[in-house]
Amino acid sequence: MYKNLMIVTLIFLSGCSEKLVRVMPYEKEYFAQDKMSLSPIADRAEQEGHVFLIREASAGGESAFQGGCGCR
Amino acid sequence: MKVILILLFIYANIMAAGKEGDKASSFNLPNLYHLDKEVSFDRYNGKVVLLNLWASWCGGCQEEMPLFVDLQKEFQGSDFFILLSSIDKESQNAIDFLHDIDPNNLLDALYDSEKILPKAYRCIGMPSSYLIDKNGNIDTVYVGSIDEEKMVALKAKIKSLLRK
Numbered sequence: 001m002y003k004n005l006m007i008v009t010l011i012f013l014s015g016c017s018e019k020l021v022r023v024m025p026y027e028k029e030y031f032a033q034d035k036m037s038l039s040p041i042a043d044r045a046e047q048e049g050h051v052f053l054i055r056e057a058s059a060g061g062e063s064a065f066q067g068g069c070g071c072r
Numbered sequence: 073m074k075v076i077l078i079l080l081f082i083y084a085n086i087m088a089a090g091k092e093g094d095k096a097s098s099f100n101l102p103n104l105y106h107l108d109k110e111v112s113f114d115r116y117n118g119k120v121v122l123l124n125l126w127a128s129w130c131g132g133c134q135e136e137m138p139l140f141v142d143l144q145k146e147f148q149g150s151d152f153f154i155l156l157s158s159i160d161k162e163s164q165n166a167i168d169f170l171h172d173i174d175p176n177n178l179l180d181a182l183y184d185s186e187k188i189l190p191k192a193y194r195c196i197g198m199p200s201s202y203l204i205d206k207n208g209n210i211d212t213v214y215v216g217s218i219d220e221e222k223m224v225a226l227k228a229k230i231k232s233l234l235r236k
Contacts, residue, residue: 025190025195025196026198029129032131033129
């Protein structure tokens with residue numbers, strides 16, 4: 001009895017897994033949108049640089065060419 | 073032991089994809105360009121078909137589409153057909169994309185808003201393509217986009233299936 005119940009539960013759980021837990025490749029339309037990207041896209045990088053300039057009242061320093069002294 | 077076997081069966085059932093040698097699932101889906109007109113898979117009985125599951129938002133699908141247009145041009149007049157099935161939420165997105173790539177509508181296009189085909193074929197990656205022989209059996213499954221290199225092998229397969 002207990003064993004059968006366990007098997008039935010497992011079957012139900014496995015049935016749920018595909019629909020509720022895994023995002024299938026064909027359901028990734030929203031993930032494919034630009035706004036879902038973790039890395040800044042080229043268009044947005046320019047905007048972000050502009051916002052940074054206004055907020056920090058300073059320009060530059062965002063590239064990797066700086067010496068790290070913070071003097072620029 | 074019995075329980076392990078049952079668990080293995082369940083796992084295999086979940087992970088099973090549309091495999092080579094399986095009978096291709098039949099369907100009735102609307103034509104992408106005329107949504108009120110249904111296209112039946114039975115129409116392609118006795119033909120070699122490359123069924124491509126795609127979406128306009130999928131980068132790999134966008135890359136391979138021009139190659140499919142060239143492929144269909146090459147086999148124009150033969151019993152080989154490329155059948156696209158778009159799973160876009162908005163059919164217009166798919167139409168707009170194809171308008172630039174395939175202005176003469178060489179490729180047969182379906183619209184599968186309910187994602188019936190990816191579920192039936194247990195699609196495990198986008199894009200997925202299924203080469204179906206004249207008897208309606210899946211000959212080869214291609215997961216991911218088809219590049220120039222894969223295209224050479226695909227053409228050879230199509231020619232061989234057309235000869236059978």
